[in-house]
Amino acid sequence: MFPTSTQCKYWMFESEEDLNKLREKANSRHIQTYGKQVNDASKYEFFLTPEEEKIMVKRFELHLRDFCKRFQPPMPRYVVGTSFHYFKRFYINNSVMNYHPKEIMVTCIYLACKVEEFNVSIQQFVANIKGDREKATDIILNNELLLMEQLSFHLSIHNSYRPVEGLLIDIKSRTNLHDPERLRSGTEHFLERALLTDTILLYSPSQVALAAVLHAASKLQENLDSYVTDTLFGEDGRDKLSELIEAVRAIRSMVKMVDSVPDRNQQKILDKKLDKCRNPENNPDSEIYKKRMQAMLDEDDDVYHAIASHNYSMDNSALNMSIPASPEVA
Amino acid sequence: MEDFVCPRCRTSKFQNPSMKMMVNVCGHGLCESCVDLLFLKGSGSCPECRIPLRRNNFRVQLFEDAGVEKEVDIRKRVLRDFNKKEEDFTSLQDYNDYLEEVETIIYNLTNDIDVLNTNKRIDQYKRDNKEQILKSKGKLGREEYELEELLELEKQREEERKKVIKIEEVEIKKKKIREKEALIDELMFSNADAKNIVDTFAQQAQQAKEEESKKVPQKVSQFSTGIQFGRQNQSTFLPVPTDDGPLYKYIPPEFPTDGPRPPNEIDVIEKNFLNHVRSETEQERAGGFKSNIACLRALQDAMMGLFHSKKSVVL
Numbered sequence: 001m002f003p004t005s006t007q008c009k010y011w012m013f014e015s016e017e018d019l020n021k022l023r024e025k026a027n028s029r030h031i032q033t034y035g036k037q038v039n040d041a042s043k044y045e046f047f048l049t050p051e052e053e054k055i056m057v058k059r060f061e062l063h064l065r066d067f068c069k070r071f072q073p074p075m076p077r078y079v080v081g082t083s084f085h086y087f088k089r090f091y092i093n094n095s096v097m098n099y100h101p102k103e104i105m106v107t108c109i110y111l112a113c114k115v116e117e118f119n120v121s122i123q124q125f126v127a128n129i130k131g132d133r134e135k136a137t138d139i140i141l142n143n144e145l146l147l148m149e150q151l152s153f154h155l156s157i158h159n160s161y162r163p164v165e166g167l168l169i170d171i172k173s174r175t176n177l178h179d180p181e182r183l184r185s186g187t188e189h190f191l192e193r194a195l196l197t198d199t200i201l202l203y204s205p206s207q208v209a210l211a212a213v214l215h216a217a218s219k220l221q222e223n224l225d226s227y228v229t230d231t232l233f234g235e236d237g238r239d240k241l242s243e244l245i246e247a248v249r250a251i252r253s254m255v256k257m258v259d260s261v262p263d264r265n266q267q268k269i270l271d272k273k274l275d276k277c278r279n280p281e282n283n284p285d286s287e288i289y290k291k292r293m294q295a296m297l298d299e300d301d302d303v304y305h306a307i308a309s310h311n312y313s314m315d316n317s318a319l320n321m322s323i324p325a326s327p328e329v330a
Numbered sequence: 331m332e333d334f335v336c337p338r339c340r341t342s343k344f345q346n347p348s349m350k351m352m353v354n355v356c357g358h359g360l361c362e363s364c365v366d367l368l369f370l371k372g373s374g375s376c377p378e379c380r381i382p383l384r385r386n387n388f389r390v391q392l393f394e395d396a397g398v399e400k401e402v403d404i405r406k407r408v409l410r411d412f413n414k415k416e417e418d419f420t421s422l423q424d425y426n427d428y429l430e431e432v433e434t435i436i437y438n439l440t441n442d443i444d445v446l447n448t449n450k451r452i453d454q455y456k457r458d459n460k461e462q463i464l465k466s467k468g469k470l471g472r473e474e475y476e477l478e479e480l481l482e483l484e485k486q487r488e489e490e491r492k493k494v495i496k497i498e499e500v501e502i503k504k505k506k507i508r509e510k511e512a513l514i515d516e517l518m519f520s521n522a523d524a525k526n527i528v529d530t531f532a533q534q535a536q537q538a539k540e541e542e543s544k545k546v547p548q549k550v551s552q553f554s555t556g557i558q559f560g561r562q563n564q565s566t567f568l569p570v571p572t573d574d575g576p577l578y579k580y581i582p583p584e585f586p587t588d589g590p591r592p593p594n595e596i597d598v599i600e601k602n603f604l605n606h607v608r609s610e611t612e613q614e615r616a617g618g619f620k621s622n623i624a625c626l627r628a629l630q631d632a633m634m635g636l637f638h639s640k641k642s643v644v645l
Contacts (some may be wrong), residue, residue: 002635003588013639166632169625172606178583204635232636237590238596240637317386 003205006154011089013201022092030095034279047277049195052270053096059267060101060194061087066216068109071128077188081110081159086194090150092201098279099143106136107143115155139284142293160191160200163209171213175227186216190255195252203247211251212243334394336361338368338377351391354383357400357440359391401440408436411456413466417472448484509535589636598622603629 002008020214025052031043038046048056064087068080088110091101106129113120127134148155164187171180190212193202199208210228217224233241273318280286334343334351341349341361358378360368369385376383393399412432419425438448456463459460459584513531517524598604598620607625616621 002631003586003638008635009637158635162628163632166628166630169603169628170632171605173601173603204588204638205639206632206635209632232633233590237637240639244636245637270408309502 002158002206005156005158006152007156007158009084010152010154010203012204013083013203014087015202016198019092019192019201020050020054023054023236025294026091026093026095027053028096030098030279048095048097048270052273055266056101056270057087057091060105060197061229063111064101064105065192065195066241067105068126071109073120073124075113076116076287078159078161079112081161081191081195081200082116082157083109085157085159085300086112086147086151088198088201089269090147094150097274097277099146099282100278103139103143103264103284104147106175107140107147109142111144111147111155112157115157125288135284142284159213160194160207160209163206163240164212165189166206167209167213167286171224171227171233174231175224177217177222177224177227182220183213183216183222187212190215193255193258194251194260199254207244207247208251211248211255215252215255242315249328338364353391353399354385354388354389354405356381357396357403359396360388372378396583397440404439405436408439408452409461411452414459415465415466418462418466454518458500489600567587587630587631587634588638592626592633593621595626598626598629 004199019216027048031038031047033048061084064083065080068075068083083105086103087105090099090104091109110122110125110313112118113125126136126140129136168180168183171177171183187209191208194212199211203211214224214228228244229241233244237244281289281292283289283294334349335341336349336359336645338360341363343349348488352362352365353359356379357377360377365385365388368377369383369388372386373384374384375381392400393402409432411433412428414428416425419428424593435448435451437443449517449576478499509531513527515525516531520527593603603625604622607621607628610621
């Protein structure tokens with residue numbers, strides 16, 4: 001149930017400005033921690049600006065969508081929706097420079113597969129990744145816990161797909177619209193594009209679903225206004241209607257804005273800049289990262305050895321106590 | 331007393347009252363200091379019968395006759411495998427035969443009669459009844475179960491008694507203090523002869539004491555849970571509780587919808603919503619998933635949160 005969910009409680013924001021503010025905060029927090037020696041005026045020559053970070057995130061959202069489309073075995077769409085939610089939530093409070101989006105992206109998808117019970121093993125999963133699969137496995141598994149922590153372990157996601165089904169059932173049952181199944185393709189297209197916007201962090205899944213259905217209807221020159229005002233909202237929702245109309249309008253205009261295709265040249269520049277300024281502690285190719293991982297492994301080994309030897313001695317004493325004799329004694 | 335002489339160092343309980351006799355599986359005793367000495371490495375052989383022994387298996391001799399110790403050990407071991415219970419047999423005769431066989435085996439092993447064949451018999455039994463042994467390992471027999479219950483009851487009773495005694499003690503202490511204070515008050519403020527006052531108080535105290543001794547502690551016959559002491563009630567059912575409070579009233583849970591009210595279960599069927607969803611397959615129905623549940627959920631999800639307002643979000 002959405003109204004009692006963590007999604008409603010913790011991951012719904014008031015406006016795009018709020019989201020941008022949070023993202024800017026994450027950006028400046030990163031620069032403060034890692035760029036003490038750089039003065040304020042020239043900091044953006046080295047570090048990414050919040051605007052550039054946003055472009056990066058947008059680009060990797062497109063990557064995420066394409067990756068999911070190509071994924072083998074084919075992935076149900078709610079897994080895609082859930083991965084989008086995770087990815088967006090992660091970069092509200094984290095800087096792109098601290099954690100590279102390409103790593104977080106695959107981790108998000110992997111986690112979404114698990115949460116949405118789309119069963120793929122890690123081997124199956126990394127088979128979809130080009131390049132060094134072993135490294136990818138390490139990255140995903142290392143980042144998984146971090147991701148969950150950054151999501152405050154709020155893992156259940158309410159996507160817009162079921163509300164769409166509900167609305168279609170309702171439209172079929174309570175209106176005399178001719179062949180409501182026609183709406184489906186337009187709706188699905190709209191929802192896919194809505195994932196690329198911030199709407200899912202601002203509006204409830206049912207609102208997005210309604211916007212999608214209304215959009216699809218208007219594309220087909222059908223009018224569902226009377227259904228919304230009279231049938232769906234009826235008497236008890238009269239005073240809420242204006243707000244909903246406003247929300248639907250906002251969602252539709254946000255989704256309309258998506259189309260801008262990223263500039264390839266700018267992408268390359270940004271990629272290079274990010275390569276320079278990204279946090280080496282979280283870069284699996286850097287020496288610092290490798291050393292830290294090795295240290296962690298060694299530590300684990302030590303702890304494991306201690307536990308193992310302790311267990312062994314415990315076993316021994318316990319066994320001797322409980323076995324009274326070997327049979328040949330008597 | 332003669333049994334309490336260590337066969338190795340000849341120390342006796344008489345010479346060294348703190349001497350502890352230890353015994354191992356072979357049934358030959360040794361005193362504690364000899365065990366420490368001989369089994370320094372953790373294992374060694376019995377000085378009398380040369381059987382290899384492990385130090386950990388030494389324990390304090392409980393019975394005067396070390397042979398009994400040996401039998402207890404063997405019995406423990408044999409019964410680990412021969413763990414059938416009375417419930418596993420169809421007739422009492424079978425069970426008795428089985429018990430007889432077990433006893434024979436134990437007797438043979440204890441008295442070193444035909445050890446080879448007996449061990450073979452045990453192995454044979456083990457092989458034949460592998461599964462059964464494993465199964466009844468964790469299971470407590472009826473008798474053990476009853477015994478456990480009895481122990482539990484006893485423990486509870488003990489606790490109850492301790493509690494009562496404690497309360498009584500506190501009461502008595504309080505009473506004494508009160509009496510003392512009364513006596514002092516009387517001595518301070520009364521005009522009577524001090525000696526008289528002391529006498530009357532002493533008499534009163536005497537009387538109280540007599541009364542106390544007359545009062546036989548009342549026998550409690552049941553626990554606070556209503557279960558009788560002792561074994562007279564075999565059934566372990568609790569008595570049906572008589573609830574004196576107000577009757578339970580069902581209040582249907584309220585779910586926040588934050589949207590228009592979705593149709594309920596009856597509406598879904600009556601207003602033909604179901605015509606627009608796929609009906610469940612036989613397998614799905616067997617699992618309890620009926621189409622009206624899916625339909626209801628989709629409709630609820632569609633309506634919930636439609637009133638969601640950005641201003642009402644509390645971060």
